[in-house]
Amino acid sequence: MLSTEKSAALRHEVETFLYDEAALLDEWRLEEWLGLLTEDASYHIPATDTPDGDPRTSLFIIADDILRIRSRVKQLLGRFAHAETPHSRTRRLVGNVRVRSVEGDVIRATANFAVYRTRMEQLDTYVGRYEYVLVRQADGGLKIRERRAILDLDSLRPQGKVSIIL
């Protein structure tokens, strides 16, 4: 167990990290966002009817490894990601940040989110929770090893798709 003081400081650090991440995504600074990820990072969104699924045995909405995350970013910043050309405007509310465990360099944290996406006069809302695995780096900073966005939706209706990074 960490002391109360230490755990408050850690939660504050994790909160600041997640808020900064949300700002990078909202501002479409996706190359910089890639810099927050480890070399073996993953980004997962389970199907809405299988929130506890494993991407090796159940169908997901997104199950990217780092190669696919990098490609996704490159595509989104390129000319042929029609679903995001022109880009959406997004606004992320990240809250209820909780540090769930600390083991060595590995910190597990959860947070709630509401992501508002506006495009072509259509507003879509994504609600759910994040499960993060963060890793303490040699320079003292944090990086993301696992990033799972679990939607509290019965379906992607009427959102239709997840073309932004959620």
Added chain:
Amino acid sequence: MAQPGDFRARRVAGRPVILVRSDDGQVRVLLNTCTHRGALVCRTQSGNARSFQCAYHAWTFNSRGELVGVPGEDAYSLSFDRKDFALAQPRVDSYRGFVFVNFTPEGESLSDYLAGAKEFLDLVCDQSEVGMEVVPGAQLYSMRANWKLLVENSFDGYHGLPTHQRYFQFLVETGGLDMTERLPGRALALGNGHAVIEYEPPWGRLVAQWNPVFGETKKAEIETVYAKLEAKFGAEWARRVSRTSRNLLIFPNLIINDLMAVTIRTFFPVSPDYMEVSAWALEPQDESAEDRAIRLDNFLTFLGPGGFATPDDVEMLESCQKGFANREVMWSDISRGMNRAEPVPTDELQMRAFWRRWHDLLTLRPTKAEAQRAA
């Protein structure tokens, strides 16, 4: 749905139904409407149940749909008979494990209805010796577009390169393929509005077309799978199962696309400019854990609301729907390949087959089979 009592609650054509394996082992479809006062008797999406009890007045139905419990039954007259109050059941038939319902009590058999589409369902299902299964996890999404646009889009070989350039670029970058060649293949009308495109795909298939993305270690294994198929089905059928992909429409709204993975996709209009889409992954029951993971991974790269392709399809169909507001542009042109004896997948014969059947139905023109029966 292997065990007695296993069920899935679904909406088909806007109607709530329960697909259940009854205690006698038979698969039934029960209309999810209490025969007492109409409430849903099942309000969970899936599970295992010995019976379905309506929460409103606690009438209880067994897994065959029979009414087995009525609180305060003595208040009904002598003519009250539980048999009259079984859950209603639409006509049900199945083909290769695909269960179809028909809400009209009379009419052609499923086999007659499927017509030439059966051959292509066989090609999909012959991938496994023991059978195919739907993997857990449904992609439930929507499009702000008319449902018929998704029919066209689901087997439109012409849109591949311009709409999905970013996906193909990704494949090239990961060493998967060279997309400079046209897809060799054909487009066929299969009767009753069903249609298909069948072609030699640029991507690899675990059954059984090796591709660099699978790695050298998989090469021998995939060749063994191919040899087995050849021994069982002969060279021509084995070639089609393994080395061709197909985008199949079962008229009017069931798509089975057998690509780098197999997707089942169905969609229903909610209004003229909005549809709900449901998609699942279909995979061999007997595949290894490694192959299942590879297939699911391949599926996600291209398909689904978070893939590198489907979101752009959604965008294009919604874009069409917006464009249609200009009534001065009265027609969509789907004449590609009308100048060719044997149209190819980048032509539009498959769409014409769909639209002709749709038009016949709206104008009450009988099919050949119906005309023959009437005569």
